[in-house]
Amino acid sequence: MSTPTETARDAGQLVRLSLAARSGPLSEEHAALVARYLAEPALRSATEATIDGLGLRLVDASAQGGLLLTSTGSDSPFRMRLADFFPRQTTSVQRRMLLACAMVASFVAFFPRPEDLEDSNERLRRRDVDDVDRLVRDVAARLDAEARERGEELDPPIDEPDLARAWTVWRQTSNSKKTVDGREREVGTRQIVVRCLDLLAEQGLLRTIVKGETYASTRRMQAMARELVGSLAWSQVAVAHPGTPEHDEEAAP
Structure with a gap:
């Protein structure tokens, strides 16, 4: 069972991989984290807290496509004009x-x-x-x-x-x-x-x-x-x- 620190690190890693993801199959590491996100409430909660804290919004989550994220608010560093x-x-x-x-x-x-x-x-x-x-x-x-x-x-x-x-x-x-x-x-x-x-x-x-x-x-x-x-x-x-x-x-x- 993951410690809170390990769960927080994995959540951050999942968000990082999701922001960098493009079309095509997910990497083995990315797919494993997505599977855990869908199955483990602790990782899901930590990931969603990270998403919210970064000024992002979860649009969709699936085993095939991973997490699709978009920015919220005009002051988000991830916003593209x-x-x-x-x-x-x-x-x-x-x-x-x-x-x-x-x-x-x-x-x-x-x-x-x-x-x-x-x-x-x-x-x-x-x-x-x-x-x-x-x-x-x-x-x-x-x-x-x-x-x-x-x-x-x-x-x-x-x-x-x-x-x-x-x-x-x-x-x-x-x-x-x-x-x-x-x-x-x-x-x-x-x-x-x-x-x-x-x-x-x-x-x-x-x-x-x-x-x-x-x-x-x-x-x-x-x-x-x-x-x-x-x-x-x-x-x-x-x-x-x-x-x-x-x-x-x-x-x-």
Whole structure:
């Protein structure tokens, strides 16, 4: 039986491994700690106290995927802001809004129906960059048409950081721009989507099938997507993507 000190150390180790985890099978050490967390009340209590003390929140826990943690509060050292996604580039309001649109659309593209988020046996799936870009453009076009019908202002001020402006910015940004030698610059919406999907893959929420082209969802992404359901942004994107996609991926953690 573990001493309180050993239990506290194991709890800290489990949290450390969980924060560093990415997609794919858990390491032997990590899997053993997760199994103990699920079976031993003492370790579970110590781990949850550690999570709370670090300003984190437990989103999901399973033997396959481990502990999925997210930050709570704006002062958490684990919090990632949209501006952090482009550390060496402009962090303008426009850039952040484009990335926010792509982030929400990415989750909806992989899990378009409420039942997709709750079924642990749901087969996961692949999506292409163009699928996500097309989804956001569909949302932008629909909201634009609705605004015209209501006689509302179609182009609010550039410094107005609201959702309507975000979709307007996407609608006004070209899909892709190329340099004189034919390479794509990271200014078109397609490259924004690529950057977004790569970031999600770095966090273990997606698996990269073909970098810059095709990605596959994971159980970790499914759990995180449940956190976004109900938001205004999710609702607006989900309306534009009501169909049932093909199920073509085996389950991944």
